[in-house]
Amino acid sequence: MSLDPLELGVLSRQYLATGTNFTALHFEFLANIVRETCDVLWKVLKPLEMTETTTKDWLDIADGYYEKTQFPNTVGAVDGKHIRLECPKNSGSLYYNYKNFFSLILMAICDSNYCFRIIDVGSYSKESDCNFFKTSTFGKKLYSNKANFPSDRCLPGDENGVPQPFVLVADEAFALHKHLLRPFPGRT
Structure with missing residues (x-):
């Protein structure tokens, strides 16, 4: 899996600016992946599984x-x-x-x-x-x-x-x- 250059820049700035350890950055990155995955799943599955009730x-x-x-x-x-x-x-x-x-x-x-x-x-x-x-x-x-x-x-x-x-x-x-x-x- 490759990092988006923008995300890599944000993580690098956080590390350099705050001294946050790599473990914390790792969990934040994973949290973003989970959040984005859930958003995509909702956008794809909602029209199929949760249609507007007529x-x-x-x-x-x-x-x-x-x-x-x-x-x-x-x-x-x-x-x-x-x-x-x-x-x-x-x-x-x-x-x-x-x-x-x-x-x-x-x-x-x-x-x-x-x-x-x-x-x-x-x-x-x-x-x-x-x-x-x-x-x-x-x-x-x-x-x-x-x-x-x-x-x-x-x-x-x-x-x-x-x-x-x-x-x-x-x-x-x-x-x-x-x-x-x-x-x-x-x-x-």
């Missing part, structure tokens, strides 16, 4: 949920997961969560087949699931009614009733919204 896709997912759970107008289940990590340098308490460890948040929406449809990775864990979701790319679309959800439809067996919205199901950490259904708070 209105027809949402309807197919809702049919799958109804078939498996008899829960109508459900287009996904959303939740966040704390991924444990070592405290990043100079991050203070940004990654320190309420569970008393350092983590990143992985937020995902899954369809009726347990497949990821939408993901968002990397929020500071000091944020709650609800706040992270609201500020995520998909959350902003959802709260501004731009998520390509199908038009409201009547529930099965109530064709003359009031049309109901399509919803994501979530736990009590999320705020109630027209398109986000969560259980009543409390134990009773």
Whole structure:
């Protein structure tokens, strides 16, 4: 593997200017390779594996949920997961969560087949699931009614009733919204 002349220049200046040892420079160089590789993988695989969900896709997912759970107008289940990590340098308490460890948040929406449809990775864990979701790319679309959800439809067996919205199901950490259904708070 050959070094890009620009990268070699940066590493040489760091070594000469700071006295950083070769081991530290080695790890920084490897970190850059990993970061660039992940960027390339995301750019290549995202259009193939994580395509934008269309209105027809949402309807197919809702049919799958109804078939498996008899829960109508459900287009996904959303939740966040704390991924444990070592405290990043100079991050203070940004990654320190309420569970008393350092983590990143992985937020995902899954369809009726347990497949990821939408993901968002990397929020500071000091944020709650609800706040992270609201500020995520998909959350902003959802709260501004731009998520390509199908038009409201009547529930099965109530064709003359009031049309109901399509919803994501979530736990009590999320705020109630027209398109986000969560259980009543409390134990009773």
